[in-house]
Amino acid sequence: MNTSFKYMAFKSLKQSLVLASLILLGACASNTTRTASEPWMHEVLNYENSLPVNHKDSVDNLYKVSPQIAALIRTKFGRLPEHRAARKLAMWLVDKKGKGMKYDIESNLTPVETFRQNRGNCLSFTLLLVQLADELGIRLNINEVDLPNTWGQNEEKDLIFYRHVNAIYESSLQTQIFDLALEEYGYGYPQRFISKRQGAALLYSNIGIQHLQNQDLDQAIHYLKLAVSISPKNSDLWINLGVALNRTNRSIHAEQAYLYAVALNDKDSIAASNLERLYRAQSRYSLAEKFKKRAHKARQKNPYVHFQKASDAFETGDFHIAKKSIKRAIRLYDKDPQFFELRSKLKQVEEKYVAALRDLEKAHNLSSQNEERARYAGKVNFILAKAKQQIEEQRLRLEQHSRNVNVNRLPNSNPL
Secondary structure (H helix, E strand, C coil): CCCCCEEEEECCCCCCCCCEECCCCCCCCCCCCCCCCCHHHHHHHCHHHHCCCCCCCCHHHHHCCCHHHHHHHHHHHCCCCHHHHHHHHHHHHHCCCCCCCEECCCCCCCHHHHHHHCEECHHHHHHHHHHHHHHCCCCCEEEEEECHHHCCCCCCCCCCCEEEEEEEEECCCCEEEEECCHHHCCCCCCEEEECHHHHHHHHHHHHHHHHHHCCCHHHHHHHHHHHHHHCCCCHHHHHHHHHHHHHCCCHHHHHHHHHHHHHHCCCCHHHHHHHHHHHHHCCCHHHHHHHHHHHHHHHCCCHHHHHHHHHHHHHCCCHHHHHHHHHHHHHHCCCCHHHHHHHHHHHHHCCCHHHHHHHHHHHHHHCCCHHHHHHHHHHHHHHHHHHHHHHHHHHHHHHHHHHHHHHHCCCCCCCC
């Protein structure tokens, strides 16, 4: 993993990414309910409010920085224009001449801990950067990105699901994307802005999973319940809590957590897979088969499953499967430039160069990464030359056909 900090500015935002590890560990689920109706679920939803006032794990305390840190940031960056201050602050955090922060995927730390320990993963770094920008009166958005290669494709083992996060500054003139490993990711991946509370929920979920891995079950349950109570519509967090509940021999509650996750997001195959394994372990084979089919159906809604199938088929020369799969991928999600790049390649194989150009243009327009756009532009001349050659050959064939028709045409004659 490249740990260098990357900064990019664009006139308009398309796509961007960063790493923050959100771990979903496997287990398994039954009948879908639309509301959290069980008493224990109501307790979970109210968990944050049940904590003592000013509890160390409250969201307010999570983002609180010391007066000394706030004063330092204002002294160094407070007099700069917003867009320069945001960039200078981000660079200072990772520059060897500044804080010299190190990338550590295991470091699920609070903003203050990240600042003091000079290490963090992309989630920790993003939350710190957002809070320090707040101290300057600058709003940075927390951007959450789906990594497609983890969508339902590692379900036979303990499930590790990476959700990527970075910070984005937007103004009427430009967009700046702050990321610890920007080149690792594509710009077309699905993404969304989330609130600081939702960012806190992701961090608490990560911390809970770390405690779960260390067999500290009470602390794991505490942080996972807290995460759900802060962001109750996030199906991933219910899955994480379900895993912990299952490992503490509360399989009925685990089942209900998974079922609720399915109700929240029927496109997520992970909860259905966990339910399948849970029911199979309980010898409830009919339900296990039901959720096995449901998990498969959910995976078929994942455009990147079809994109990967298309890519593999293209490499092996099975262009029929490649064409069919990329068509389905684009129908499910038409915002990733690499989908159209692959379809352009398929059009070139079919010698449909005009159509190939159109797809390459779509890829270029969807991309916001300068290097990627330049790569697409570099391919245009080759395909354009092929298209012109093809059009000229078609013109010559038509002219030849027209001449042949005129030569072979018989004079009119009246019937006898």
